[in-house]
Amino acid sequence: MSRVIQAWGGSPIEKHGGRFKLRMFMHTILLAEDSEDDVFFVTRAFSEINVPCTLQVSADGRHAIDYLKGTNQFGDRRLFPLPEFMLLDINLPQVNGLEVLEWIRRDSPLEDLPVAMFTNYNEATYMNRAYDLGADAYFVKPANSQQFNGLLKNITQTWFKCGMFPMT
Secondary structure (H helix, E strand, C coil), X not given: CEEEEECCXXXXXXXXXXXXXXXXXXXXXXXXXXXXXHHHHHXXXXXXXXCCEEEEEECCHHHHHHHHHCCHHHCXXXXXXXXXXXXXXXXXXXXXXXXXXXXXXXXXCCXXXXXXXXXXXXXXXHHHHHHHHCCCEEEECCCCHHHHHHHHHHHHHHHHHHCCCCCC
16 A cells, blocks of 8 residues: 655755756655554654655555555656655565665665664664665654654754755
């Protein structure tokens, strides 16, 4: 299952012929998350912190890979644009988040896609494995909504307001 959630409008920087310019459009974030509750909290947090994004949601690892490949139902890039950033849960059905990350870094033309693990696993084993596979960040999901909003605000400020990353 995949769906689109519109959060807000914005104006990111675009690379244009070796130069950067301002372009009016929405950031695309791919959230690979099977928990409906966590999807709700992420959606609500993005709305409350005024993040300019279109949130594409994939409920399992196989659909996340299909989305990134642009295969099956995700072939129309106007409807399913390549993400600029990915939030990836570890505990996903069909293909787990670590396997998705490994595919992105080893077998995908999107190896430079910023990927942040966003999980309930607060164990060094999972964190170390994620970083070994090329995760850009590892975040443990907070227990309450105020902390959840604060964490997502920090993540988006880092990736969309302060960071400059290769265009895919």
